[in-house]
Amino acid sequence: MNQISSCVLAYVSGEKAGLILEKPFNMGETLNGIMRLDIEAEMKLANERLRELRDNGASRKAETIAMKELGIQRARFFGWPNTYAFTKAMGEMLLGQLRENVPLVIMRPTIISTTYREPFPGWIEGTRTLDVFIVNYGKGKLRCVPIDRRMILDVIPGDMVVNAMMVSMVAHSNQPSLFIYQIGSSVRNPFCISMLIDSAYHYFSKNPCITDDGKPIRVSTLTIFNTMASFRRYMTLRYKIPLKGLGLANVVFFQHFNRLYRDSSRKYNFIMRLMGLYECFFFFKGRFDDFNSEKFRAVMKDDGMVDGMFCFDPKCIDWEEYLMKIHIPGVVKYLLESKLVK
Numbered sequence: 001m002n003q004i005s006s007c008v009l010a011y012v013s014g015e016k017a018g019l020i021l022e023k024p025f026n027m028g029e030t031l032n033g034i035m036r037l038d039i040e041a042e043m044k045l046a047n048e049r050l051r052e053l054r055d056n057g058a059s060r061k062a063e064t065i066a067m068k069e070l071g072i073q074r075a076r077f078f079g080w081p082n083t084y085a086f087t088k089a090m091g092e093m094l095l096g097q098l099r100e101n102v103p104l105v106i107m108r109p110t111i112i113s114t115t116y117r118e119p120f121p122g123w124i125e126g127t128r129t130l131d132v133f134i135v136n137y138g139k140g141k142l143r144c145v146p147i148d149r150r151m152i153l154d155v156i157p158g159d160m161v162v163n164a165m166m167v168s169m170v171a172h173s174n175q176p177s178l179f180i181y182q183i184g185s186s187v188r189n190p191f192c193i194s195m196l197i198d199s200a201y202h203y204f205s206k207n208p209c210i211t212d213d214g215k216p217i218r219v220s221t222l223t224i225f226n227t228m229a230s231f232r233r234y235m236t237l238r239y240k241i242p243l244k245g246l247g248l249a250n251v252v253f254f255q256h257f258n259r260l261y262r263d264s265s266r267k268y269n270f271i272m273r274l275m276g277l278y279e280c281f282f283f284f285k286g287r288f289d290d291f292n293s294e295k296f297r298a299v300m301k302d303d304g305m306v307d308g309m310f311c312f313d314p315k316c317i318d319w320e321e322y323l324m325k326i327h328i329p330g331v332v333k334y335l336l337e338s339k340l341v342k
Contacts, residue, residue, distance in 0.1 A: 010108040010154070010182050010288050012089040014080050017285040019187075022180045022292045024106070027093045031079025039090050042074060081280035101176040105168045109161045110184035110288055111281075114330040116157035116317065122330025123158075129281065130155065130196070131331045132274065137219060138204045138336065141267070144223035146231035146275060147282045149194040154186035154288055157322075160312040164293070167300055167310055181296060184288040185314035197222055199323040207329075209336060228279060239268050 013020045014031040028036040049070050053063045071083030080086040095104055113131075114124040124131065130153075136142040164183050172179055185191070201221055208216035225231035243264055250257040275282075297313055 010110045010184055011081075011085050011280075012092065012108065013286065013288075014085065015280050015284065015286070018287070019289050020182075020286045021289050022108070022182050024096055024178060024180055025089055025092045027097050029093070034078070037078055037090070037093075039094065042090070045074070046070065082277070096178060099178070103172050103175050104178045105165075105172055106178070106180045107161065107165055107168070108180065108182045108184075108288070110154035110156050110182070110186070112158045112161055113155050114157060114327045114334075115159040116322070116326065117311070118159040118163075121326045122333065124330055124334050129278065130327075131335060132278075134200055134328060134331050135335055136274075137200055137222070138209045138217070138332065140209075140217040140219060142222070142271070143220065144225065144231070144234065145282075146225040146228050146279075147193060148226065149192070149197070149224060151193045151282075151284060152186050152190045152287065153193045153196060154184045155191070156184050156314060157317070160314070163310045164312040167312070168296070171296070171300060179292070181293040182288045182290045183293060183312065184290060185317070186287045187290055188294065189314040189317060189319070190287075191319040195319060196323060197224075199320065200328060203324055203328045207332070209332070228275075228282070231275065235268070235272065239264075243268055 010020070012025070016031075028038065030037050046067070050063070050067060053066055058066065068083070071086070075081070075083050075086035078086065080089065092106060095106070111129045113128065114122045133142060133145070161183050164181060168179065168181065201219060204217075204219045208218060210216055225234060243261075246257055246261050246264065250261045293312075300310075
């Protein structure tokens with residue numbers, strides 16, 4: 001029998017608080033319930049907007065920006081925080097509707113981090129959610145962040161997600177039903193965001209990144225803002241207003257400060273864009289229930305399938321040791337040193 005196995009995102013649930021259950025999306029369901037979601041209508045709207053931009057001769061950059069803005073607008077209209085989660089939710093709906101008697105396994109991993117064991121500890125390819133902050137903090141570019149230090153961060157190593165997918169495909173290959181598993185750690189083995197902040201400081205204090213001219217980059221403790229509003233006020237007073245003054249001086253003195261103004265603007269816009277993109281994660285108060293996953297683990301453990309290389313139990317992780325000895329060194333080795341992140 002054919003089988004569909006889909007890996008989506010636990011954050012398709014949006015910004016809900018409390019315990020978030022492993023339950024499917026019904027076709028047309030929205031997070032805010034204000035109206036039914038018509039996927040075909042959304043696709044038509046996107047295609048019409050793209051055609052309009054091209055008919056008007058928009059540049060590729062302008063086209064990309066406009067389509068991103070449309071995606072965010074439509075996502076938030078229905079209650080999702082961003083386009084990524086919105087489209088993942090629509091994907092779940094379509095799979096559920098079209099599968100007929102085909103077994104369907106939907107995996108919802110939380111924040112995926114470096115591998116725990118396989119193919120070796122600390123491996124990663126491409127910058128993930130956590131690592132944007134780790135990389136920019138280690139390079140001295142991130143000095144403040146809006147976040148609740150008490151927030152539970154739901155992280156799962158990438159190899160555990162792969163192991164769960166492989167075992168589930170074998171286990172459910174002849175079961176014509178829908179199975180949903182949230183693969184995360186916030187219920188079984190939670191850790192607080194403050195542990196990541198402290199670990200990053202201790203690691204980079206002992207193992208500083210090096211500039212192009214061979215000098216160590218000294219990190220300081222992050223300045224923490226308890227709300228996005230207080231963070232935006234700080235950024236306005238500390239950077240935005242002086243930046244406007246620099247821009248005016250640059251005009252008055254015939255572009256004398258052009259390079260400084262351009263570099264400062266780029267850094268400011270990068271930080272504000274980064275914080276805006278991840279705002280929905282900074283004060284997230286949900287916990288991802290993994291009752292189905294835990295029950296599945298127990299059954300597979302009795303069958304001898306989840307020991308050794310097929311482990312996907314977050315309870316085996318010592319988070320402090322993982323951060324200091326596996327995750328942060330892995331990020332440095334495979335992202336910073338390979339220059340995948342500029």
